[in-house]
Amino acid sequence: MKLDGKIPAGTIAEKWSNYKASQNLVNPANKRKFDVIVVGTGLGGASAAASLAELGFKVKIFCYQDTPRRAHSIAAQGGINAAKNYQNDGDSIYRLFYDTVKGGDYRSREANVYRLAEVSNQIIDQCVAQGVPFARDYGGYLANRSFGGALVSRTFYARGQTGQQLLLGAYGALNRQIAAGNVTLYTRTEMMDLVMVDGHARGIVTRSLLDGKLDTHFGHAVVLATGGYGNVYFLSTNAMGSNISAAWRAHQKGALFANPAFVQIHPTCIPVHGTAQSKLTLMSESLRNDGRIWVPKNKEDAEKIRAGKLKPVDIPEENRDYYLERRYPAFGNLVPRDVASRAAKERCDAGYGVGTGKAVYLDFQDAIKRLGKDVIEARYGNLFQMYEKIVDHNPYETPMMIYPAIHYTMGGLWVDYELQTTIPGLFAIGEVNFSDHGANRLGASALMQGLADGYFVLPFTIQNYLADQLSLKRMDPAEHPEFKTALEQTRSRIDKLFKIKGTRSVDSIHKELGHIMWDHVGMARTKENLEAGIEKIAKLRDEFWQNVHIPGRDDTINLELEKANRLADFLELGELMARDALHREESCGGHFREEYKTEEGEALRNDKDFMYVAAWGYKGAGKAPELNKEPLSFEYIEVKTRNYK
């Protein structure tokens, strides 16, 4: 398939203005004649639905939680980027664009990233107007902090709860439109399938998580805002319910899936404690502003610490290895996430890890000495508290222990400049699309992207599609054959799951998948290991379809059925991720192939052969997917080896 990114004409700074000036719009009186379905109520979905409804479109919005406000965007801690340059430290739209493209290791689409940087400032304005209580200084003006991969301070934050506050803002806007009758809200409702009519996305099949009732909904267009797929690893910083199912259904119906192997492993998470563990907790990257990362310089000390015979505070300064500061003096503890994660793994694999051996220290002693405990408490109090609740250690007195964990997925549904997938009428926004972060996302840029997509991009680009659909009459899903067929297919898939009546619980299989993914498609990948992983995933998928056990009934809350539905899709996605990782014979961003590194162990990109987006087409479970390439070119940035030294 020939992929057309639909990048508008003009210089990079003119493209978005040019696009807006020439796109088709729907006239105000006609807007109410259009139904738009939005799946997901996170930053992407809530902001899009509210903005579309304000414009006059009729919106239906869906989430699996009991209220939109619980979408996983709520958990984002650290902050949101914008190129305001309020600190007068030399920031600009170009610099934010530059940092994002470089941080993504030159695997993103230039035009999209520039637009993202361009609308970033409007996002902050909008959020403040909605009542988001961003941190301020004593003069009453907005405060900023720094995040990894940037030399300026451009991150806006609301204590350690930035995602919560941004989502409450978007949810407020959504509530206003619900009250006005422009948005219909469906909670505890899961999208089960996409309905296609004449090659266009025209609706969805849903299942009520309360009573199992299946339903169909029509929309002139469908917008997926369903978040990321980190849970394919079982343990991740994602919410328990985060899943890929909606996007995977779209993929099965023809939407290409781009760069699935690009997964972000976050360097500062609380280490794994045991086999009953259900999720991993992130300690915000903002901690790296003041915390220093180290392991013992001597192996013997590390061994003694692991055996409980030595405490970190007993190790004198000269026997500590601040390995990030040592290896990357320019960026130090603020190198991008992929670099920091690999460096931690390298030290632990070499035998210098602390705790269970899979942990390094994040130490605040120097910062407390320099700034005082009060300042540190004001900056990170709630994070320290969260850490203490989980680990039962006081980080004011002893360094935190951290280890990398699966956090974010850069890959996702392929979309063009208009955020439209390869299925006409199907759009993807927020983490579920692949667009802006290339092979590695910079901290505080996902919130920015979700809100950019939802508030300022999709509400316009979708009109370019809808303007052509004016003659399409609303369909009655109860009567329409395509809707009925899709509903029956969902019914038979659920029946099939119940009929297996095997002996294994859903979680036991999901945990096994997680181990395979972490061991084979994790932080350091090799050809051999990936090939073995593909085989193991395929076997496990068979095991699932032959031996999973789903207790209970379909017509009531059935958490096992919900999990099984999602796991079935993860079992296909996992294989695609491994195949993508196998085909990409280079190391870039979050994708690190042991075979492709410099003598110093740094990632080695291969721009000659791999400067493209890999967009995969679905050919059936277990069948080799079809590879399509969207070549990338960089006109406004000189492509260099990423160097944080």
Next chain:
Amino acid sequence: MDLTLKVWRQADRKSKGNFETYQIKDISPDSSFLEMLDELNEQLIREGIEPVAFDHDCREGICGMCSLFINGRAHGPGHETTTCQLHMRKFKDGDTIVIEPWRAGAFPVIKDLVVDRGAFDKILQAGGFISVNTGNAQDANAIPIKKFQSDEAMDAAACIGCGACVATCKNSSAMLFVASKVSHLALLPQGKVEAVRRAKAMVAKMDELGFGSCTNTGACEVECPKGITLTHIARLNREFLSANLKP
């Protein structure tokens, strides 16, 4: 550790429901409370018993989806802790733990430990927002806001909408939840414009939905996992409800 669990089981909204007793063994003190329930469910599935339905999602104390009355306390024994952040080290080997759903007229039980908190959304839909369309905003730094004021707004905005305040209140009042939202927005210049109308509309909706009235027992403040304080209720009463203000 080994534990005895007394868990509320209820098939659906209409059924009566009752406690069932389960024994569970070898729980790690480092496990979270919900991980302990995961293990219980794995055990029940193996024994052919339907697993216990309970709400949860983020498992890090921020989404507000988890609930549970544990040994008579909303979100269990911890201070400023949600159920998902509660760890088993807070209990002793051999303990009996009683686990119930939130109980409040406005939060009907749907199944086992799952309740319907949709009433909270309805209250917020009645006015818990600032009426600004996308694209209407001026520069974010155009209006300076005093730091202490913005900090206080943030304190109030930290509410996660879990409903522990309602569940723990003998009147099942939602005042702490409503007051936190009213304060959050009213403390900011952007939210001042609609402050009176907002407060009245939300309180009226709360009454309409069957939440009880507030008699200032203060139980809500004690159990709120996010440390939302009674000062917000006081502000709501003082500034918006006592006087006959024009919206």
